[in-house]
Every structure is written in structure tokens, then in C-alpha cells.
Amino acid sequence: MKRSEKRDRLVVTAVAAFCCLGVVMGGVGAFAADINLDDFDHQGRKIYVASDETPAFFMSAESGDRNLAGFYSLRQYPGSPPWIPHPVDLTFSGDETDCLSCHAKGGYSQEFGKFVPITPHPENILCYQCHAQVTTEELFVKTDWKSIDPPRLGRPFLGGSPPPIPHSLQLRENCIACHTGPGAVVEIRVAHAARGNCRQCHVPALQTAPMQEFHRK
């Protein structure tokens, strides 16, 4: 009861948000400096752009529409491109108007009755290059494939210290896209997105890579 009231309020907020989000997440080019480093670690500017352009009320909005279980069920292994979990037209061209009209900006989808997850890499516009449109669940032959575990959450180095970033930043440089707003997965949503400079406190530390220790030579 309480939850549905909250939801209704959110829909209104989100529709409003959707209307004024016209330029959100797109304007990376304005920040492009002369030094153009292709290195994914150097694309942190996307965080500032997204942070600047996303209204605070959108960042803090919450829906509970998506959780980690659903998130991983679309992936073959942590970090693989998710398949498309909803029907798309047979003539699916995957161009900007088809996918990015929703997934660039986010907002509430009347069609699916949910808030839309936002892609962290809207500059890649050939969406079906990586994201498959699945039509069956049957396999051609059985597979012996086994995935590794997804990274576990939280796990700060010290009690109360900021948790590290447990995944590679490649194609996921924009923290704001996935970790804030009503489309975010509830378990990984952050409550303090308005602080903007995520990597001030959170460092990439892949749980799946060996810990590097400092030794003075």
C-alpha cells in the first residue's frame, strides 16, 4: 500500500524528469579535450557530465523495479553484455531511435510498466552489435560452461570505509548511469550520488584480481 503510493508519486516525478532530461547523458563531446585518451580509465569525465546534467531529484528517485538477481540473469558471466529481456520489433534495427530513445535518458516506460535502466555507454550506437535479442531458451547442445561468481557487494577494506569498485571500468566508466536513479538495481544504488565525484572515494579493486602489495625495492 505504502509502496504503491510511493510508486505513483514517482511516476509523476519521473514523467516530469523525462521531459526535462532532453540533453542528459549525451553531451560528452563538450568536455572532449585536445588530449583524447582512449584508455577507459581516462574517461572519468563521463561521471562529471552525467552528474552535472542529471537533476538531483532524478538521481535520488527510487523504484525497486530491478534487482541484482534479474541483472545477472541476463548475463552469461559478470561483465558480459546483457541480452535484451523484452520483445523488440522483428525489423529491429537497433539504431539510436530504437534503443537509445529510452536507454540513453531513462525514465518510466508505460509499455513495460517499469523504470528504464540507463546505458553507461550511449556513444556506442550499434546496440545489437553486443546485445542479442533472445527468442528461445532451448540450447542447441548442452554446455559445460561455468561462470565465475559475480563480485560480492560492499566489502570495504576497513569497517565503514568506502567500498571499492568491484568491476572493470571498461564500457562502464559512467557510475551515475547504473548506480543512481529509479532505473538502478536496488542493491547497487547509491544514496549519495549528488556528491558527483565518485572516484574520489571509490577505487577500482577487482575482487577477482590478485591484491597488489607495495614493496620498496
Place this chain on the structure above:
Amino acid sequence: MKLDRRQFIQRAAATSAVATAGAMFPGISFGDWPKLTGNSGMVSWQKAPCRFCGTGCGVLVGVSDGKAVAVKGDPNCSVNKGLCCMKGYHSVQALYGSDRLKKAQVRKNGQMVEVPIQEALDLVAEKLQQTKDKHGKDSVAIYGSGQWTIPDGYVASKLFKGCLGTNNVEANARLCMASAVTGFMTSFGIDEPMGCYEDMDHANVFITWGNNMAEMHPVLFSRMLANRKRRTNVQIIDFATRMTRTSQAADKSIFFKPQTDLAVANAICYEIIANDWVNWNFVGEHVSFHKGKTNIGYGTEDHFAFTDKAESIDFEEFKTFLADYTPEKVEKISGVSAKDIKYMAALYGDPSVKVTSFWCMGMNQHTRGTWINNLVYNIHLLTGKISTPGNSPFSLTGQPSACGTVREVGTLTHKLPHGVVMKEAHRKMAAEIWEVPVENIDPKPTYHTVEMFRALDRGDIKFIWIQVTNPMVTMPNLKRYRDGALKDDRFVVVSDVYPTPTTDIADVILPAAMWIEQEGMFGNSERRTQHFAQIVDPPGDAMSDTWQIIEVARRLGFEKQFPWSEKDYIEKIWEEYRRFHSGPKHEMAPYSVLSERSGVQWPFVNGKETRWRFNPKYDPACTNGKDFDFYGKKDNRAWIWARPYEPAAESPDSEYPFWLNTGRVIEHWHTGSMTRRVPVLHNAVPSSYVELHPEDAAELGVVNGEKVKIISRRGEIIMPAQINGRGVPPQGMVFVPFFDESYLINEVTLDAFCPISKQPDYKKCAVRLEKA
């Protein structure tokens, strides 16, 4: 303490996750997630080229507990700069299909029986020797592929051409790249593109010639799209016979009738000359004009032979030849409006616009494949738009090492690692490096691929060893060749990683190591050699194709030519092979450099890669002191060819009124033996279908998913219709993806080929349709 906490969190997360996922996604097993037990949880990353197409993306393979578990795009690789396509991202899953071949099998009393691999190799060597002794050296053959690693192809050529003395060495790249090679050889005298992928960051206009890049080379296509988005003056023209995802993304699509690309290319040249858009400085300095034979046939009969003869002509004769190809005349042949022809000509002709043309199977699988390659070069040569950043006629490849293994190592009947068997100097060089008597190398080529399978059917070939390819899905006019291979005294050895329709006809199956289960090198479309280390172990008895050949060679008494140890044989083979290409035109990087970098472009001279050939700013092989040096040809010029329009081998008529076109989809690669074992790719496109134009479907009375019978003069097949799907053929054409072994569309196709390249045309034959 740490472990306890970890286990607790793991269990808690898994339990709630399984419950939730089960409710949200019925049928999808989220319980599979924590399956990899006992692993340390650590993932290490190692570089490799992608296993699939000829783009040659760099990938980083994540390994945990001895298993490949994840893929990232390699940010250090200039090909893809950290991005992959759906096949690349899931490529490691192709290693783990449950029906992986792990044991050798031999046919005993009609049944395939598992045996130790050494026993199977004994049998292969014994049969090979027996057949050669009884029926002569040309009764044994090896058929490989553009998925052979460079060492695979090199040892195959060394054993068969150098030691056994037969030129019965072919590869499936004959079915995919032969016309590109003959196109390069006839126009430039040296194989492989002059440009590189960096052209995409400079060009203003991209013209795709019968090339659905959005699905077939998606990583390159998305780089084009990114350029169009970032720069204001970029456009993409899709010149096609069928509406595809590339058409959807292009700024303009221009549709032509099958085979008439020949006429349109000539009409573009006509317009360029008529409007005086010719780059006279360039043409005067760097181009010479030629014509060859016409009415050259289609090769549908056994023992078909053809040799072209070049004759010099002058510019005026070329201009006269083009008089038949005014845009107005060509409009009638091609269905392309004169206005659109003039539009394309104006793009090529505008000196302020940089143009890159891309093509792949549309132009290569063509009974005039060599000609259409020549004709597109003609356009770039008349306008001088070549060998400079952004101006690039670019022939793409479909296999990861079609260039590296087949074109550079020369695993084709007429080729040697350097040059051709017909030339004495080239035979001498090979004999010296291979340490075999020069008389061993036969100066006469034997069979190209189609003729090789015809020879197997006729009985001229009795023993064939097939590695890393699936000809019992891919040969055109398939039924004849399958029946031929199954004849009583034929002996077929197949090295592969999964059961396929080709292992079904085998007398011996050898389990092969796949991709990163062995060390090797691939060579991609832009002259880039890419080394990969062995990253995981092969399963069971599986062995690299290179080592299988070495084992057999030693059993045949060629220990001297195959002396290497399993520890470093790839390095030793590479350093031996590299001697064939020494010199500034084709110098290859040493092993130490290849193993460090995410691919190295040849010519690799004085520690530097060559991005644009024939241009002295970039290419140290240019020595003539001019602004370009087309050093491949003796006259130091690139050749423009007068090549006419001639019709297809078989065109629709009243009895068989439809064109049949075949090809691929983004999800599946070639015959699907790997991609169909990747769950998400199979789930996306689980079976093949026939694309119909909606009007044709209505006429036939079928709706989406209903069965259609496709009948040609060779065979018939019943498959589900797809109407208004991702691809839409024009009225009068149907399109069928060939990946699905349940629907062998090649039983319907025609084995006509380009008489110069001997590459079959999978894009054009005549069929009729019935509602099934």
C-alpha cells in the same frame, strides 16, 4: 574467518538470488551462476585475437581455475579499441559445448570407435602412404581453412607441397577470398589492402558494395557510425541487393539487381570521365590500361580451365569501352536510376571528399568476382583516391586468418609461402628453406577447391584430410560432393572440435585444440599478424592441427623437415616461415615482437608498421621518388581493367523465377558449429529461415513461420518463412542464412565460379518456391 564470511555472503546472495530470479524469469536458471566451484576466484587476463571473423578484434580472455571464464575487448588493440561484438564477448563459451570432441575416432566395420589419438595418427599416416604408393602423389589432398593458424597452414604446405610433392593443398578461403586475391594481383600485382582500418577515421564517404557490415563486421561498422556522429561531414551509402540492418543505418541505400554491380561500376567510371573528374596527374604517373578475355564461362563442368590474357590498351580505348555504360543504359540493366549512378559518381569524383569503399562476400562470391574487384579499383584509380588516409578501396575478410594463413602462407594449389609453384625461382626458395630437393615441388597446380571435391567424387583423389572447416555444409551443389566423399574407396580424415556434418562422413576424426587451447597466429584484413599464447589446456586427447600434421609427417619419414619440440614449435615455425617474406614489401615482425603486442602490421620494417602501402610517406618499400609507387607490377603502375558486364551463371526464368541469395546473420559465424554452442547466440537465432518479400509471400500464400519449399535444378529444401524480418529481399529474391546444418541450403546452390579466381558464387542462382 575471512573465508567464513565470504561463504556466508555467497550462500545468502545465491539463495535469495535464485528465488528471485526464478520468479522473475521462469525457465532461466540463475542457479547456474555459482557453478564454478573450487576456484580461487581470481581471474587473470591474456591477449588473443578473436576466434571469429576477419576483423581481427583484440580480446582479453579471463581465466580462472584453468577455464576461460570471461572476455573483454583489448584496449591496446587498435582494431577494436576495447569493444567487441556479441560473438566476441561470448566466444569463450564456444570452448565448452558438452559434445566437444575429446578422443580420436576411427571407422571400424562401419562404426566410429574411440581410439587413442596416437593410434589414429598411425592409421592416417599409413593410409596416406598406401594411397600415394598405389594411386600416385596427386591422389592425396589436404583441405584447410582461413581458421587454420599460420603455423597450421605452413606445416600443411611444407608436408604436402615440399615433402609429398603434390599441389593438392587448398583451403576454404577459396570459397571466400579468392576473388579478392586475383583482384589485387591483377590490379596491383601484390595481395592485400593498401590501407588500414584507420581509414575510417579520415573518410567522409563510406560506400558498402553488397556488404552488410552492420551484421558481418559490426565492430568496424560501429566505428563508422561513431565517426559519423563525431564528425559532421560523414555519410554512409549502402549499395546492395537486399534491405539489411546496414541499409537501416545508412544515409542512403541504392539497390541493384544481382550481378549488375559490374555495369554500375563501369557507369560510375563513365560519369567520372564524362565530367572530367579524372585525377590526371595520378592517372598519367601511376596507372596503365588493360583488357582481358571476355565471355569467360562459369566453370560448372568438370575439368573447366581458363587462363586470362592481359592486353595493353590506352585511355581512349578504355573510354570507348565505357561508351556502353552510360548511366541511362545501365539504369535499364541494373534497376539503379541514372540519377543514383550520377550521385555515386559525384561522390567518388569530388576531389574534396575522401571515399572508402568496403566489400566482402557480395563482390567475392561472384562469377565475375575478379572483374568486380578490378572495377571498384578502377574508380579509385581514376580519381586517385587510394593509398592515402581515408581514400581506400578496402576488401574485408570473413575468417580470422584468411589473409594470414591462406593468402600469406599460400595454402592454395598454385601458391607457395612466397610466390607461385609455376615459377622456378619461387620453387627454389621454398626448397631451400624447407630443406627438400627442388624437384619435389611440382610446377603444375592441381585442383582448386570445387575441382578438388569433384576429383574426390570422380576418384582422382582417394585420400583427403580436412582441418578446421565444415565443407559438408559449405560446398555449393553440396549433394554431389557429399555423395562423392562417401564412395567406397575414399578415405576422409577430419580434424575438428565438435561433431559436424563433415565429421559424419569421416573415416578418422581427430580431436583438435581450439583457438586459445594452443599457441598460434592469425592474420586479419588489414595485414595485421596477431599472436596468441596457449591460454587454457585442450580437453582430452585434443591436439593442435599443427602438431597433428607434424606427427603424421614424422611417421612418413620427414623428421628432418619437422624437427621441432612441443615446447617451442610455434616460435621455431614462425621464424622459419618469416624467411619467405624478408624484404621491405612483406617483412614480418619477429616472434619476440608479436608475442608482446596486440597485433603487428606488415610490412614491419626497422621496427615500424606500415599503415598505407604504395605511399612513400608511410611505406619504406617505395623507391621511385614519386608521390606513389605501385611496386607490385613490373611497370610500377596500378592497372585499370576494361571488364564488361556479363550475366550470372544462372538467372531466374519462367521455370525458376526467384534469385536465391545466401549469407550470414550477426549471431552466427559460418556453419554455426561454434556459435550454436554459445547459449545466448543460439537462443537469439535458433534456426535458419528464408527471407521473402511480403508481396511474394502473399502471392505464395504463406505468413511468417509457415514452411516454404525452395527448389532449384540441384535440390530442394523446406524451411520456415521470415517476412519483414531484419532483412528484406526485393520482390523476386529470397535470402537464406547458411549456418544451420538442419537446413542445408547449399544442396540448392550452384557450383559456378569465377573463371579467374575459381571462387563459387553463393549469392546467385535460380529457384522456384512452393508452399510446403
